[in-house]
Amino acid sequence: MSNFDPLESLADMRHEFGEHGGVNMSIETSTTFTVMQAATMPEIFQGRIGPEQGGCYLYGRHFNPTVYVLGKQIAALEGAESAYCTASGMSAISATILQLCSAGDHVIAGHTLYGGTFALLNAYLPPRTGIATSFVDITDLAAVERAFTPRTKVLYCETMSNPTLRVANVPELARLARARGAKLVVDNTFCPLIVSPLRHGADIVVHSLTKFMNGASDVIAGAICGTTAFVQTLMDLHQGSLMLLGPTMDPIVAYDISLRLPHLGLRMAEHSRRALILATRLSERGVPVIYPGLPAHPEHGLLSRLKNSDFGFGGIFCIDAGTTERAFALMEELQNRDRFGYMAVSLGYFDTLMSCSAATTSSEMPGDALARGGVLPGLVRVSIGYTGSVEQRWRQLEDALRHVGMIR
Numbered sequence: 001m002s003n004f005d006p007l008e009s010l011a012d013m014r015h016e017f018g019e020h021g022g023v024n025m026s027i028e029t030s031t032t033f034t035v036m037q038a039a040t041m042p043e044i045f046q047g048r049i050g051p052e053q054g055g056c057y058l059y060g061r062h063f064n065p066t067v068y069v070l071g072k073q074i075a076a077l078e079g080a081e082s083a084y085c086t087a088s089g090m091s092a093i094s095a096t097i098l099q100l101c102s103a104g105d106h107v108i109a110g111h112t113l114y115g116g117t118f119a120l121l122n123a124y125l126p127p128r129t130g131i132a133t134s135f136v137d138i139t140d141l142a143a144v145e146r147a148f149t150p151r152t153k154v155l156y157c158e159t160m161s162n163p164t165l166r167v168a169n170v171p172e173l174a175r176l177a178r179a180r181g182a183k184l185v186v187d188n189t190f191c192p193l194i195v196s197p198l199r200h201g202a203d204i205v206v207h208s209l210t211k212f213m214n215g216a217s218d219v220i221a222g223a224i225c226g227t228t229a230f231v232q233t234l235m236d237l238h239q240g241s242l243m244l245l246g247p248t249m250d251p252i253v254a255y256d257i258s259l260r261l262p263h264l265g266l267r268m269a270e271h272s273r274r275a276l277i278l279a280t281r282l283s284e285r286g287v288p289v290i291y292p293g294l295p296a297h298p299e300h301g302l303l304s305r306l307k308n309s310d311f312g313f314g315g316i317f318c319i320d321a322g323t324t325e326r327a328f329a330l331m332e333e334l335q336n337r338d339r340f341g342y343m344a345v346s347l348g349y350f351d352t353l354m355s356c357s358a359a360t361t362s363s364e365m366p367g368d369a370l371a372r373g374g375v376l377p378g379l380v381r382v383s384i385g386y387t388g389s390v391e392q393r394w395r396q397l398e399d400a401l402r403h404v405g406m407i408r
């Protein structure tokens with residue numbers, strides 16, 4: 001891989017000043033755009049002129065100038081030629097799949113995925129579109145290879161699987177996909193800045209910007225990164241899934257997220273630093289913990305090779321409490337007695353968020369799929385925040401673990 005530095009790439013972008021010379025860009029809230037000559041309008045409609053060719057815009061569901069700038073920033077972070085933003089992570093994922101697949105096509109996906117993505121591929125798309133998915137262990141490259149059919153259009157995975165934190169071998173998966181004429185789509189929601197999947201051969205990266213990218217759990221948003229040709233296809237007036245299904249990002253949301261990207265690097269480094277300290281201490285105390293930063297993790301070596309420097313191994317670890325009951329008891333202790341964090345789904349917040357995945361964000365997966373994917377009933381996913389001090393958080397964590405009998 002080239003020595004890509006996502007922060008340098010973002011800093012190298014031309015700065016977008018506000019309309020009056022403000023250091024922050026202006027927000028373009030208009031849903032429609034005027035021109036000086038009537039003949040310009042059909043030119044825009046036929047895609048001959050647009051944001052890149054003279055700044056001509058069409059309509060708010062098509063490219064919006066503020067959302068467009070955020071897209072360029074996300075593209076710079078991911079090392080993509082282009083990117084565009086959407087109303088949610090799920091709309092980024094569904095629009096991408098629908099753009100790449102037609103009725104009768106086939107997807108290969110990791111058997112452990114965010115529950116919403118699993119439900120989309122497993123329950124929603126097949127009866128409505130005839131797009132079928134085979135779920136495989138993405139870390140088993142031979143199984144992935146066996147799953148290809150002549151109709152396979154997409155190989156889909158998460159850089160770090162939600163919630164089991166298995167790491168995808170992006171270069172090898174990209175090689176398999178390319179050999180079969182399929183596109184490798186990677187959900188990089190858990191690993192912004194940490195891994196740059198496009199730089200390892202992925203074709204498309206999708207994001208839920210609702211998580212680390214935004215960092216304050218106050219907006220729902222998504223992004224799709226890839227080639228300029230692919231992003232233009234998504235906006236095609238006749239065939240574009242973003243243009244026609246219309247999961248449009250609000251420009252005010254785009255502005256808000258854009259202002260948080262300059263400190264994403266500092267935030268990711270601190271999420272990861274704290275997660276590593278706490279996960280290391282947990283494992284030293286004999287608590288079953290999954291964290292890719294620990295040498296015992298099956299993909300520790302792989303992630304060490306894939307990751308960019310400076311942002312660590314991610315801000316999430318999982319504790320296996322053994323049973324759902326003990327997982328619930330642990331989270332209640334951590335929230336209500338020790339004030340370690342909050343019982344809430346989602347991740348990437350400045351405070352710590354905890355959820356029992358099998359009972360919540362992975363509950364769309366049927367029991368056998370949960371078992372196959374290793375989503376254990378007592379697994380508590382912990383998204384480590386950076387408020388308070390590390391020592392304070394460790395005392396709180398130890399106290400709760402003692403109370404539920406997981407340590408002495």
Ligand code: PLP
Pocket residue numbers: 088089090091114116158162187189190207208209210220221222346361
């Ligand atoms: N991808 C992953 C890995 C997620 O964890 C989530 C949500 O939790 C999503 C996608 C969906 O994102 P959104 O809620 O922004 O639609």
